[in-house]
Amino acid sequence: MSWPLLWSIVLGCALVAYLLLEGYVVGMAVALPAIGPDTAGRNAVIAAIGRSFLGNEVLLVVIVGILLGAFPTLEGAVISGCYPVVLVLVTAVVLRDAALHMRRRLPHRRWQHGWEVVLVGASAALAAAWGAIGSLIYRALPVTGDGRLAIGLSELFAPFTIVCAAAAVLAVAVHGCLYAARVLDGDVAVRALQLSRRLGPLGVVAVLLVVATAVASRPVRLAAQQPALTVALLATVLVLLGLLTRYVARGAPTAALVCSGLALSVVLALVVATREPYLLVYLDAPIAGMTLADAAAEESTLRGLGWLLAPVLPVLVAARLWQARVIRPPVAGRVSWF
Amino acid sequence: MDPQDVARLQFAVTSSIHYMFVALTLGLVAIVVIVQTRWTITRQPLLERMTKFWGQLYVINYALGIVTGLVMEFQLGLNWAGLTSFSEVFGVGLAVETLTAFFLESVFLGLWIFGWGRLNRWVHLALIWLVAITAYLSAFWVLVANSFMQHPVGHTTVDGRMVVGDLTELLANPTLWTTLPHVVTASLTTGVFVVAGVSAYHLWRGTAATDFFIRSLRLAGWLAPVVAPLTVTFGLNQFPLILEEQPTKLVATQPELAAEQERRFVEQFGPDDYLPSATPLAVAEHLMFFIGLLLALLSIVTAFALIRRAIVRSRLLRPLLVVLVAAIPLPFVANASGWIFREYGRQPWAIYGVLRVDDAVSPGVSTGAMLTSLVLFTVLLATLAVINCALLIRHARRGPEGWLIGDPIDAYGEHRPLSERALALSGKDNAP
Numbered sequence: 001m002s003w004p005l006l007w008s009i010v011l012g013c014a015l016v017a018y019l020l021l022e023g024y025v026v027g028m029a030v031a032l033p034a035i036g037p038d039t040a041g042r043n044a045v046i047a048a049i050g051r052s053f054l055g056n057e058v059l060l061v062v063i064v065g066i067l068l069g070a071f072p073t074l075e076g077a078v079i080s081g082c083y084p085v086v087l088v089l090v091t092a093v094v095l096r097d098a099a100l101h102m103r104r105r106l107p108h109r110r111w112q113h114g115w116e117v118v119l120v121g122a123s124a125a126l127a128a129a130w131g132a133i134g135s136l137i138y139r140a141l142p143v144t145g146d147g148r149l150a151i152g153l154s155e156l157f158a159p160f161t162i163v164c165a166a167a168a169v170l171a172v173a174v175h176g177c178l179y180a181a182r183v184l185d186g187d188v189a190v191r192a193l194q195l196s197r198r199l200g201p202l203g204v205v206a207v208l209l210v211v212a213t214a215v216a217s218r219p220v221r222l223a224a225q226q227p228a229l230t231v232a233l234l235a236t237v238l239v240l241l242g243l244l245t246r247y248v249a250r251g252a253p254t255a256a257l258v259c260s261g262l263a264l265s266v267v268l269a270l271v272v273a274t275r276e277p278y279l280l281v282y283l284d285a286p287i288a289g290m291t292l293a294d295a296a297a298e299e300s301t302l303r304g305l306g307w308l309l310a311p312v313l314p315v316l317v318a319a320r321l322w323q324a325r326v327i328r329p330p331v332a333g334r335v336s337w338f
Numbered sequence: 339m340d341p342q343d344v345a346r347l348q349f350a351v352t353s354s355i356h357y358m359f360v361a362l363t364l365g366l367v368a369i370v371v372i373v374q375t376r377w378t379i380t381r382q383p384l385l386e387r388m389t390k391f392w393g394q395l396y397v398i399n400y401a402l403g404i405v406t407g408l409v410m411e412f413q414l415g416l417n418w419a420g421l422t423s424f425s426e427v428f429g430v431g432l433a434v435e436t437l438t439a440f441f442l443e444s445v446f447l448g449l450w451i452f453g454w455g456r457l458n459r460w461v462h463l464a465l466i467w468l469v470a471i472t473a474y475l476s477a478f479w480v481l482v483a484n485s486f487m488q489h490p491v492g493h494t495t496v497d498g499r500m501v502v503g504d505l506t507e508l509l510a511n512p513t514l515w516t517t518l519p520h521v522v523t524a525s526l527t528t529g530v531f532v533v534a535g536v537s538a539y540h541l542w543r544g545t546a547a548t549d550f551f552i553r554s555l556r557l558a559g560w561l562a563p564v565v566a567p568l569t570v571t572f573g574l575n576q577f578p579l580i581l582e583e584q585p586t587k588l589v590a591t592q593p594e595l596a597a598e599q600e601r602r603f604v605e606q607f608g609p610d611d612y613l614p615s616a617t618p619l620a621v622a623e624h625l626m627f628f629i630g631l632l633l634a635l636l637s638i639v640t641a642f643a644l645i646r647r648a649i650v651r652s653r654l655l656r657p658l659l660v661v662l663v664a665a666i667p668l669p670f671v672a673n674a675s676g677w678i679f680r681e682y683g684r685q686p687w688a689i690y691g692v693l694r695v696d697d698a699v700s701p702g703v704s705t706g707a708m709l710t711s712l713v714l715f716t717v718l719l720a721t722l723a724v725i726n727c728a729l730l731i732r733h734a735r736r737g738p739e740g741w742l743i744g745d746p747i748d749a750y751g752e753h754r755p756l757s758e759r760a761l762a763l764s765g766k767d768n769a770p
Contacts (some may be wrong), residue, residue, distance in 0.1 A: 060413060065437055
């Protein structure tokens, strides 16, 4: 196996883990006004968020770290190319974290409520930024003469981008509700399940809207190099959404959570796999796009990085699994820090 | 204004804010490690309160360290894509930092926060040790990347790009190994003087927890005379290497050597201005040096004043408590000056003698976009930094009497801190 392929597998694993784990954290925060209308409910939801987010948000830093180390060309192109969306993303993460860390530090109602508003808004903006970046990476992008991405207002505000951003907010909200229904109990869990029941059918509408805007847009059509695979993966997403709706109706949040997790992973796979061999597809340019070989660092760099990190990767996974075991149950009898 | 000026200003502002919290994180975690180790062995209740009190300040401070760090990491891609695509070596240091050190630090910290009362106390102690070890590993790998920018070694060139050559040479960079001890001791000095200052505040005010804070002050007062003079020594120890590798950094104090290096740069790269301006460098260097000496002196005086608790018992020595409170900002100023000296002194190079800052900026990003992000991040991070400092001061002033991290909660409400119940029962504002 070649080093670039190995590193892209590591990156893929980190992306899936980030989307699923941070997905429910962000989703619970987006759904907070609906599932925690009273103070006790909000405290319960945010305490559950607080138990998870320290170990989940670092995956974003890890993803950028892998990009910096193993795919520096892709990192520079995408992050500086999507400049305005990345600004929104970073600002959202900063505000979301600040809200979680600072809310409980003073006992005043208004102080805490203010940070709750920030938490909900920033989490929604974060999910929307993911959707927008995903849609921009997916479509064919205009480039300048010297091969830099030239993303302008017409790309940022294309119907496809906007629909994808909205769909991402909806997707994490459902995912977060299902997680809340699984780990919390009482009224909060009931409300979370009810909300996911209402949002489930909207998910199907969102998928159809994404497909409609994609078909109507030439740059998006150009990017889909493998139509058969695209259709198959889209059908899988719809089947998973159907299953999700059934499990929610039966009151089985855990099974439904598995469906939402799988659906999110399939969407990620769709973005990456259907445009083989390109990571970025260029619009009307002499070069068709950026391949894995173009994006990856030199062999010697990837090898050095591999030797430095190989012994540590199992430790990372083990530490994160241990944390999951310890933090899962609510901390009964102790002050909740978040 | 050129895009590179905006990008440089933004980097200077965000990294200065970032490092304030990083230095305190590195310093405080060492104090928490010492106190919790002693508590786990002796099981003295006072040491448990000390662990929780200083640990709580550590966690509040950590919040800003992580969000500002995130901005720093993304900023490299946003504004400095030229640096990362030209030199793969730089990204390697940061990649290893995020994966091995920072990821684990955050996971272990989460476990430490939520492990109170549910993990075996020795396991819980091991966690704070792991948090500390990974925090210092983080600092190490960031310095690997930074030292490469100061003195590029361990690389080869492929298609005009710098790629990893000899890994051992990269890790054996002499600049790294002379800087690391200085950064570590400077961070410890920061933590120690914050602990000393906060303790001195409470002792001066005569708050109830005298025993608590005299013990905290003793710990800090015992460590300070070790770490503060060492910081100065390790700092001075870097100069022979700077003279050899980066003489232009010493343009203020060694103008002839700097000019000689500039002549070599002109021969190699063509005529241009290869010297950073002398005044900011001289100010930063001297500020750092005099604060370092002052803190070293203060640490020794404090150590003597702590003999038989003289600092609280003798009327002559009590004003020293006020001096210690007033000294809290000094290590932060010195830290910032140190980094200004190191990074501004590298100008006009992003990678010394190889890549100019102008060529490291993201190509094609407009000045307008950069200005937007400069204003956005400056306002955002400065506001959060001020709020976080206010929270730190508030919690530090409150002392160990209110509810602390990991405290058991009352039987009345699941997620109600003790202080809220006290508030409800007494009706007066003694809440955190």
